[in-house]
Every structure is written in structure tokens, then in C-alpha cells.
Amino acid sequence: MVKTIKIFLPLIAKNRLKKGILERFLNKNEYKLHMDYNKNYLEELFDSEVYKKLADAEKDRLTRIYLYKLSDMEKKHSEVWKEIAEKRGLKLEKLKWYHKLKINFYVFFRKLFGLELTTKLLESGEESDIKKYYELSKSPELSEEEREKMRELSVDEAVHEEIISSVKSKDVSDFVYGISDGLVEVLAATSGLSGAFNVPFLVAISGLIIGASGTLSMAIGAYLSTKSEKEINENKRRKIEIQKLVDRKEVSKRLAGILTELGIKENIALDISPQLVDVAEDIIAPKVEESPKKSAGVTALSYITGAIVPVIPYLIGIGGLLGVISSYLVSGIAIFIVGSLIGLLSSVNPTKKGLEMLTLGISAAIGTHLLGLLASYYLHV
Template sequence: MSFDDEIRRNYRDELLGEATYRTLSRGERNERMRRLLHEIAEAEAGHAELWSQMAAARGVALKGLGFLDELKVRSLSVLRRVVGLAVTVKILEAGEEEDMEKYYGLLRDQRFTEEERDVLKRILEDEVVHEELLTSEEFKVENVRDAVYGVSDGLIEVLAAVSGLAGFISAPQLVALGGLIVGLSGTLSMSVGAYLSTKSERETAEAERRKAEMQSVLDRDALQERVKQQLVDRGLDPAKAARASRELRDVAEDVVAPQDPGDPLRSAGVTAASYVVGAMVPVLAFLLGLGGLVGLVTSYVVTGMATMVVGSLIGVVSEVNPLRKGAEMSAMALGAALATHVVGLLAQTYLHVAI
């Protein structure tokens, strides 16, 4: 890529960032979240203007956003309505991390003048702040994570159960009943586990918050140093981390010890409801009266597709490749189901158990 094309690409990337965050801010009802998204959009617009000035100084002609860029913005807006702001922001967070790496590399590009590298340093500092904002408690994904993991567990566990039962039970209604019983048991155990886990996390977070608030009163410089260390631990250069920590000084407590890590009852409720949703998918074919090989294959196909979607969402919130995670979970779900089906067939053959 030529140097002129590099400038055009970076200018367009900042325009795309501005359009994305501005669109998300317009559709956000929460006032604080809307303001944060708007602030990031304004910063991205400022970055685009800086690239425009560099392009003008070098005589590089620039173009605005194209059709595919506009389509990407609209797609993210639709995604926000489907999966919520937290998952959408998680995707954008990955983009901010890529921007940080990009600008860090550009700082070493000798084709830029010293003045231009100073501009790039300011943009990098902004990107660090943006990444911190997107990982803050305002955009937490705990409830989303509870939901997708609950659905995932329901899909995998109940598919394995009905697959095993189908190995020696010919009546589809009985297979469905067995799957529903397993689903009820799983719902209770998962919701209790989610409640206890979230309650423990909340107690720990509240203790850390009290320490951060006391440190804020007694020694705010030390608290700022903790913010700096967090940024260094993320891989940021110490000098840049020091500058960014000064930008975050007024919200240092929120960075090192976020408030409200989650409501245990809400976490239990979300987990239970999502587990039920996942559990219903594998038994649906048998509830509709499909038995034998037809019912089993239908359950496998539908559950495999659902697991692929849920696995992709887990990949997003866990910051791993979504398609790989989806394929991995689908393979595990179907593998577990086949293994239990073999157990059911063995029970029928050697124990003479058949219903």
C-alpha cells in the first residue's frame, strides 16, 4: 500500500468510527451511555480532521465513506437491536485495540514528520481512553454472558440427554419428557450456581471499591498510579500509560474498582430463563411427535445450528474468533450427543432395556 493510500485509509477509518458511534448514540436511551458514545464519536471526528489536514499538506485527495462503509454502520445498528449494546460494543472494543496497535506502529514510520508524529501520539492517547471507556462498567457484558452461557448449557446437556434416551426409547413423547426433566434439573442447578457466583463477585468488588474510595481521598496520586499500572499490564508503553492515566484521573475509582458488578438475583433469573430456552430446542422435534432416526437427526441439525449461533456470541463476549468458537461448540455438542446415543444403544442391546 502506498503512503497516500495509507493516509486515505486511516482518514476513512476515522470517518467510519465517527459514523458508527454517532449512530449508536442516537439510538441509545440511557443518557450516560449516549453521552459516552457521543464523546467517542466527536473524538473520532477530530481524528479524521487531523488526517484531513495531513492529507491537504501533502496534496492527497480524500474520499468520504462508500456504500460498503454505510452498510457496515447499518449492520452494527441492527446488531445492536438484536443482541444489545454490550455485545455490539464488545465488537467495537476489538476494533479500538486494533487502532491502538496501528497507531503505535505508525509512530515509528519515518515517512511522517516530527510534527505529524506528535499528532499521531495524541490520537493514540485518545484511542487508549476509548478502549478504557468501552471496557468500563457502563458497557458490561455480564448479563449477556449469563444468557449465552445459559442457552449453551441447555442446548448441549439436553441434546445429550435426549440422544441417549432415544437410543432405547422409541416413543418420542417419552424422550421429550426425559429431556424436559433433565432441563428442569439443569435450570435449578445453573441458576443457583449463577446466584452464588455473582454474589461472591459483588462482595469482593464492594470491598475493592471501598479501598479505592479511601485511597482517592488519602492519596489520589497513588490511585492514578494504579490506573497507569493497569494500562501497562494491558501492554501499553509506560510513558503513554502515564499520559492516559492523567486523562482518566477523575474517574480513577471507576477504572480500578468498578461499581455494581451485578445483581445475584438478576443473574440467576437470566441464567434460568436462557437455560430453559436452550433446553427446549433439542426436545422440540420429539414434542412434535418425530421419533426414531427422523426425530434424532432433526434434533441434531436444529441444535447444531443453534449452538453455532450461540457459540459465535460467546466468542464475541470472550474475545476469541466467533466462527471458530461456534464450530467448536457445535462439534462438542454433537459429539456428546453421539456418545450418549451409543450408551443408549448399548443399554438396549446388552441390558435388553427398551421402551
């Protein structure tokens, strides 16, 4: 039920969003227009095909419906551009081989990193599309009817962005952040150890022990955290069920308050809240579906995956300065990739986030390496 609401609420609310949604995405900077009918047509057609391919491969029924809806929306946008171009006697191109290659890349990326990261990557320029269509709605090159269509497309893109932002996958985000933790912590540790010991095998074994220790610690923490969250949630649901038996009116008031906070007018919230009392616990305290064991498993697997990367050069016998450089190189590449993925998850520029994490991770490793050198010098190791 909750998943269905998350998927379709933005579509149901589209008309209510029309008055104010554009202001959320537009700023005072003028958007530079490029009236390239063929380019705009191909971009929309490409997005439509990507969502269709993702939907075809999707197993979850509700998610599949959601993806087909997005595909239809983008297809409608391409048809608008086709109609406008044909009025001007312009011939539009078809998707080329490299477009199809990119489509297959997104399908492959989805298999590796999940739907959330795929849609974030695909829609990383969505805000620019909102601005583009808003500015096109004022273009003198278009007729009044065409400008009205551009306004509708701008609203569509804003609603589209709202739908995309509702796609969340805790497993994917936990896995990415877990890899990041393992990478940075074990890189720093092995860097410090390599400064103290010039034996690759000892550095590798020590790094793996630190990685294993961190994996157990993180897994136990994730298990206890999820278990505690579920217990608190179940306790809250039991209290609501008891309150429903004792005082349904009070539960109705609580529901009305929640609906009002969601933006529903108070008089409407008061009218519909009594009808929702029977499912009050699902609204006030939705079930925590996540399994503590699964959470612990995802955390453990992600952490140890990241922890192994800095150790690889030492495991194959590379020591000394070459070992340090090799470890930094493979870890640096991995940190940048993970940072970019975190950027996508948090709607931050992926390249900027990747470079930021790379700088911080390498800085931590260098600092620890210097400590290792000092330990080696003063302890005569």
C-alpha cells in the first residue's frame, strides 16, 4: 500500500502541482535556449526507450507499471517535438546504433547497481529539462499553442523529477556507503602498516584482519539497529491497535493531523480521517519490512568488498614504495567510483563528489602512512 502511494501520488497530484511546482526548480539565471528540434526529439525518444527496456526487465509488478508510465510520458514528449518539427517541414532522425548501445548500458547498470542509481544517473539533467521547457514556453519561435504545450511539458518534467526522487533502495545505499567505509578505513590502515613494516605479506594479513574486524563490528551494529527499529515500530503499532479499541475518535484526530501536515486542507482531513482508522497503524507507523539479518549481511558484504581492494597489491607480493603506490592507485579509482555513486544517490554532482571523497580518502591514508613511518623510526621496527 505504501509503495503504491509513493509511486502514484505524484501523478494524482499533478494538477495541484501546476501552480507552484515550477518555482521550486527555477532560479533567476536565464536558461540559454537551443532550438534544436531533432536533438530534443531524440532525447525524449531515447529516454522513452530506456524506461521501456528497464520496465521489460523489471520483475516487481508495481515498479514495472511505474517505469512504463515514465516511458509513456517521455514518448508523449517526443511526439510533441515530432508534431512541431513536421509543421515546419523538418525531417527528424531515428535513434542510431550508439543510442541503442547506451540503452543497453543502462539496463546493465541497473543489474549491477539497482534501479535507484540507474534512474538517478539517467535523470541527472532533469532539472535542466524543466528550465528548458519553461523558457521554451516563452519563445517567440513557437506559436501560442506550442508554447502552451511547452508549459505542459515543463510541468510533466517537474512531476517526473518528483517520481524519480521517490525511488529509494535502502539496500543499494547501504551497500555503497559500506564499500566506502571499508575502502577508506583499510586503505588508511594498510598505508600506515606499510610505513612501519616492509613485508607485503604482513601488511596484507594485518589489513585483512582489520577488515574482518570492521566487517563484524559493522554487521553487528546494522543487525542491532534494524532489530531495535523493528521492535520500537511493532510496539508503536500495538499501542495504536489498543487505542483504536479504546478511543477511535482520538486516533481519528491523530490521522487528521498527519494528513494536514501532508498538505491536505484541515476540513478535508477531518472528513476522511474517520474512514482511515481501521488502517491507522499502517499510516502512523508503517511496518519495517527490512530484515535485521539481511541488513547485517548487506553491511558485512559491502564493507569487506571495500576492505579487500587496498590489500590486493600486498596480497600479490608488491611491497615497499611500489606497493604503497599500487594500493593508492587501485583504491583511489575505487573511491572515486563509489564517491560518484554516492553523488548520484544524494543528487550531488557525481564527479565533484567522487573527487571530494578521493581527496579525503587519500589524505587520511597519507596521514596514517606518516604515522607508520614515525612508529617505524622511533620503535626501530
